[in-house]
Amino acid sequence: MDNGNSVTTKLLTLLNVSATKIGKRKRTYEDHFVPSSKLNKRKSASFAIADEPVQSEGVEDANQGGKPDVDVDMDPVTVEGGKKDVEGDENATEGFEKHFGNDPAILTEASRTTVDSRSWKITNEKLGSLGSAKVSKVESSEATASSLPSPDILDRLKVPLKDRQAKSSPQITQLQNELLSVLSTRRDLYSTHTPLETRQSAREAIALHALNHVTKKRRRILKNNERLAHASKSSPDKLPEDVQDQGFTRPSVLILLPFRSSAMNWFHALTSHTPSPSYQVENQSRFLSEYGLPAGAVDKLATAEQGVYPPDHVDTFRGNVDDNFRIGVKMTRKSVKMFTEFYSCDVVLASPLGLRRSIDKEKHADYLSSIEILIIDQMETLTMQNWDHVKFVLSHVNQLPKESHDTDFSRIKSWYLDGHASYLRQTIALTAYETPETRALYNSLTNISGKIRTEKIYPPAPVPEGINQALVHFDCTSPQDEPDKRFHHFTTQVLPALLKSAVQSTNTIVFIPSSFDFIRVHNWFRQQSGVEFTILSEYSTNQEISRARQAFFKGTKSFLLVSERFHFYKRYKIRGIRNLVFYAPPSYPQFFTEYLSYPFLDDGVEGSDVTCKVLYSKFDWLKLERIVGTEAGLELIKGV
Known part of the structure; x- marks a missing residue:
C-alpha cells in the first residue's frame, strides 16, 4: 500500500470511529473538553516513584473553581457584513494565510517531490547579524532570503517588544528584528552557533513569533465561528463552507528543551510579551515552585565567584536540571494559563524524555498531530543526554491521530486530512555547535517554503604556546x-x-x-x-x-x-x-x-x-x- 492510500485508510478509520460514538458532538475551538482522564493527570505527590513516569501536569488547575475554560476574552473578530477587524492587521496576517491557510498555493505535488528527493536549490546568502547562511528552497520559491519581508507581527503584540527594545542595545534590537524577519518567511531555521550573550534575546524573538502564530490561528477560528453563527441565524441552509481552520487537536507549538530551567527561560520569554496588568499568569506560583529550585536549595553555580566555572557551564546547569517534564500552556488575549491539559493548550513545553514517557504510557501522541511550529533549543545539550529520545518524539509529530478527540472534521484543513502537515510545519532549531545528529535532523526537514542553515568561520581554538x-x-x-x-x-x-x-x-x-x-x-x-x-x-x-x-x-x-x-x-x-x-x-x-x-x-x-x-x-x-x-x-x- 502506498503512502497516500495508507493516509486515506487511517483517516477513514478515524471518521468511522468518530461517527459511531453515541452522543458525538463537534468540537469548537473554545469548547472545554478533557478527552482522556489519564493523560496529564497530576499526581497528588510532588515526586513520582522512580519507575513511574510523571503524568499530566495540570488537570486540576486547568479548570479552577468549576468554571468552564472558555476564552471569553478573545480578540474581537470580523463578521461577514459586519465591522472591520478592530486591529486592522490584514497585512500582518497575509504571510500566515499563504503558508498555513486551508489551500496554500505552495503545497503542490511538484514541491513535495522536490523536498522528498532533497533536490533543493541552495544559495549562499547574508542574513544581517545572523551571519552567512545556506538557504535551501524549491525551484518555484518566490522571494529569496536576501529580500526578507518585514516582520508580520500583529500590532497588539508589537507594543511590549518595542518598549523593551527601547531599553536594549542597538545590536540586540537589530538581531531580534532580523530574526523575526527570517521567521516571517515561514522557512525552517537552523541556527548553528547561538552565542550565550544573545541566547535569551533570540528566545524572546522566537517566542513572539510563536505567540503571534497562536494568536492569528485563534482569531481565524473565532472569526469563522462568528460567520457560522451569523449564517445559521440568517440562512440556515447556506452555511459557509470555507471554514477549514483547524488541525486534529489544539496544540500548535511544541518546544523541546533539556531541563526544567530551560522551560523557565522560555516561560520568561513568552510572558515578556504579555506584560501585567493587562495579562494574568494563572498558576504562576506553582510553576515557579515546580520548575525552580526546591525551597532551601542553594545553586552553587549562581552563587560561585565569576571564573570558577566556565560561562557555558553556568548557563546550562544553573537552576533546576531535572530532565523529565512536560507542561501545557494556553494563551488567550488577556491571560497565560500554565498547566493546561494538553488537548486544551496552545503550546507544549517538554523534554524529550518527558514526552517519551508520556507517549509510551498512553500508547499514542495525538496531541502532537497538529504541531505547526516546532522549536528545539539547546540541541548541543540534548545530544549529551539521549538523542534517541529526540528522534522518538519527532517520529510522532504530525502523525494522524489514533482517536478523534471530539474533532469537528468539517473544520480541519485539507492538508491535515491529506497527511501533508510535515510539509508546512516550521522548525526552529538552536544549537551552540553542530553535530552529525543535529545536521541529520536539519537534512530531514521537508518544509516546502524552504530552510536556512547559518554558518560560521571558526578560528583555531586557543591553546597554550609550546605544546x-x-x-x-x-x-x-x-x-x-x-x-x-x-x-x-x-x-x-x-x-x-x-x-x-x-x-x-x-x-x-x-x-x-x-x-x-x-x-x-x-x-x-x-x-x-x-x-x-x-x-x-x-x-x-x-x-x-x-x-x-x-x-x-x-x-x-x-x-x-x-x-x-x-x-x-x-x-x-x-x-x-x-x-x-x-x-x-x-x-x-x-x-x-x-x-x-x-x-x-x-x-x-x-x-x-x-x-x-x-x-x-x-x-x-x-x-x-x-x-x-x-x-x-x-x-x-x-x-x-
Whole structure:
C-alpha cells in the first residue's frame, strides 16, 4: 500500500470511529473538553516513584473553581457584513494565510517531490547579524532570503517588544528584528552557533513569533465561528463552507528543551510579551515552585565567584536540571494559563524524555498531530543526554491521530486530512555547535517554503604556546566502518607507541567523546596486563571521582580514561596531566582548550613538557574545524 492510500485508510478509520460514538458532538475551538482522564493527570505527590513516569501536569488547575475554560476574552473578530477587524492587521496576517491557510498555493505535488528527493536549490546568502547562511528552497520559491519581508507581527503584540527594545542595545534590537524577519518567511531555521550573550534575546524573538502564530490561528477560528453563527441565524441552509481552520487537536507549538530551567527561560520569554496588568499568569506560583529550585536549595553555580566555572557551564546547569517534564500552556488575549491539559493548550513545553514517557504510557501522541511550529533549543545539550529520545518524539509529530478527540472534521484543513502537515510545519532549531545528529535532523526537514542553515568561520581554538600537537589521521571510507577503524588504529598504532615511550606511558589522559567508544576502550584496557589505569565517566560517584583524580595525580595510575559527558556535566580541573590523547576531536572546542591548560595547574610545567595527539578521520569535520579552525580543517580534510 502506498503512502497516500495508507493516509486515506487511517483517516477513514478515524471518521468511522468518530461517527459511531453515541452522543458525538463537534468540537469548537473554545469548547472545554478533557478527552482522556489519564493523560496529564497530576499526581497528588510532588515526586513520582522512580519507575513511574510523571503524568499530566495540570488537570486540576486547568479548570479552577468549576468554571468552564472558555476564552471569553478573545480578540474581537470580523463578521461577514459586519465591522472591520478592530486591529486592522490584514497585512500582518497575509504571510500566515499563504503558508498555513486551508489551500496554500505552495503545497503542490511538484514541491513535495522536490523536498522528498532533497533536490533543493541552495544559495549562499547574508542574513544581517545572523551571519552567512545556506538557504535551501524549491525551484518555484518566490522571494529569496536576501529580500526578507518585514516582520508580520500583529500590532497588539508589537507594543511590549518595542518598549523593551527601547531599553536594549542597538545590536540586540537589530538581531531580534532580523530574526523575526527570517521567521516571517515561514522557512525552517537552523541556527548553528547561538552565542550565550544573545541566547535569551533570540528566545524572546522566537517566542513572539510563536505567540503571534497562536494568536492569528485563534482569531481565524473565532472569526469563522462568528460567520457560522451569523449564517445559521440568517440562512440556515447556506452555511459557509470555507471554514477549514483547524488541525486534529489544539496544540500548535511544541518546544523541546533539556531541563526544567530551560522551560523557565522560555516561560520568561513568552510572558515578556504579555506584560501585567493587562495579562494574568494563572498558576504562576506553582510553576515557579515546580520548575525552580526546591525551597532551601542553594545553586552553587549562581552563587560561585565569576571564573570558577566556565560561562557555558553556568548557563546550562544553573537552576533546576531535572530532565523529565512536560507542561501545557494556553494563551488567550488577556491571560497565560500554565498547566493546561494538553488537548486544551496552545503550546507544549517538554523534554524529550518527558514526552517519551508520556507517549509510551498512553500508547499514542495525538496531541502532537497538529504541531505547526516546532522549536528545539539547546540541541548541543540534548545530544549529551539521549538523542534517541529526540528522534522518538519527532517520529510522532504530525502523525494522524489514533482517536478523534471530539474533532469537528468539517473544520480541519485539507492538508491535515491529506497527511501533508510535515510539509508546512516550521522548525526552529538552536544549537551552540553542530553535530552529525543535529545536521541529520536539519537534512530531514521537508518544509516546502524552504530552510536556512547559518554558518560560521571558526578560528583555531586557543591553546597554550609550546605544546607539541600532533593530528593523527586514519583512513576510513564509510561512516558505518568508522568506529571499528578508529578503534583498530588506536589500539594498534597510537597506544603501542605510547607504551613504548617512558615519558608518554605515564601521566596520560585519554579523552573519549562517544559513550559507546568509551565503553569499548575501557573494556580493552581491562584486558591488558601491566597497564595501570582508572576512569572518570558520567556515572562515576563522588567517591570514585575523588579516588581516581588522586590516583592519577600521585602517579599510581598511569592512564586516566575520561568520557566527554563526564567533563560536560562535572567540569572538574584535573592535575597531573603531561600527555593528552583525544580519541576523537571533542564536541565543544572549549573542552580542547581547557584540557590543554590543565597541565599548567602544576608548578614548573613548560609547554615543551606537554604532548597532545588528536585522532581524526574525514568524518570528524564538524568537530575538527572547531579546534583547528575552518581554513586549516579544510586543508586537513582535502589532504586525505
